Amino acid sequence: EAAVTQSPRSKVAVTGGKVTLSCHQTNNHDYMYWYRQDTGHGLRLIHYSYVADSTEKGDIPDGYKASRPSQENFSLILELASLSQTAVYFCASSGTAPNSDYTFGSGTRLLVI
Amino acid sequence: AQKVTQTQTSISVVEKTTVTMDCVYETRDSSYFLFWYKQTASGEIVFLIRQDSYKKENATVGHYSLNFQKPKSSIGLIITATQIEDSAVYFCAMSREDTNAYKVIFGKGTHLHVLP
Numbered sequence: 001e002a003a004v005t006q007s008p009r010s011k012v013a014v015t016g017g018k019v020t021l022s023c024h025q026t027n028n029h030d031y032m033y034w035y036r037q038d039t040g041h042g043l044r045l046i047h048y049s050y051v052a053d054s055t056e057k058g059d060i061p062d063g064y065k066a067s068r069p070s071q072e073n074f075s076l077i078l079e080l081a082s083l084s085q086t087a088v089y090f091c092a093s094s095g096t097a098p099n100s101d102y103t104f105g106s107g108t109r110l111l112v113i
Numbered sequence: 114a115q116k117v118t119q120t121q122t123s124i125s126v127v128e129k130t131t132v133t134m135d136c137v138y139e140t141r142d143s144s145y146f147l148f149w150y151k152q153t154a155s156g157e158i159v160f161l162i163r164q165d166s167y168k169k170e171n172a173t174v175g176h177y178s179l180n181f182q183k184p185k186s187s188i189g190l191i192i193t194a195t196q197i198e199d200s201a202v203y204f205c206a207m208s209r210e211d212t213n214a215y216k217v218i219f220g221k222g223t224h225l226h227v228l229p
Binding site: 033035040041042043044045048058059088090097098099100101102103104106107 | 144146148150156157158159160163165204208210215216217218219220221222
């Protein structure tokens, strides 16, 4: 069954440390996305990618980098984690048509202390 | 600026009744796409239903239907015969065109509580 798998499911990180969140999809989708969810803010787009080896900035990219080494894999990197980056992070994939719906991963709960 | 607004933060209904969740959007695009997603208590987010702006007929999937009022930039989600398991957070979303891709922006969500 096609799916989007995120790892880890949860993580505790130290302020100033490096954090890498991973996402793997088996949907054969070209587009992948990283969203952040905070209480009261809904889902906000951090980075996205429409082809391997290329990433684009979303609406809130500051403090985050992304990497898309293959069609299936998309990582979100926090080089210097900060308290304000405590949130739940969702990866999603979609087809290329503008009316394509998203398939979401289960989310990664990140706590920065 | 393109925007999606859900003004209802929380709604409570009795099981087996009908509920409508509101959503208004702003866009300059002549063609756009609107979605509703459901986030369960476990955190899983799933796609429910979509409305293409050029279609006049309201979309329906199972016990979910949409009330699309284009002149009012409104896309309401209607759930008929609600069940306890419909309790969740519902997100309205809109696809917008960007430099190299279509991206989706989300509203802040409406928390639906279905009571026995």
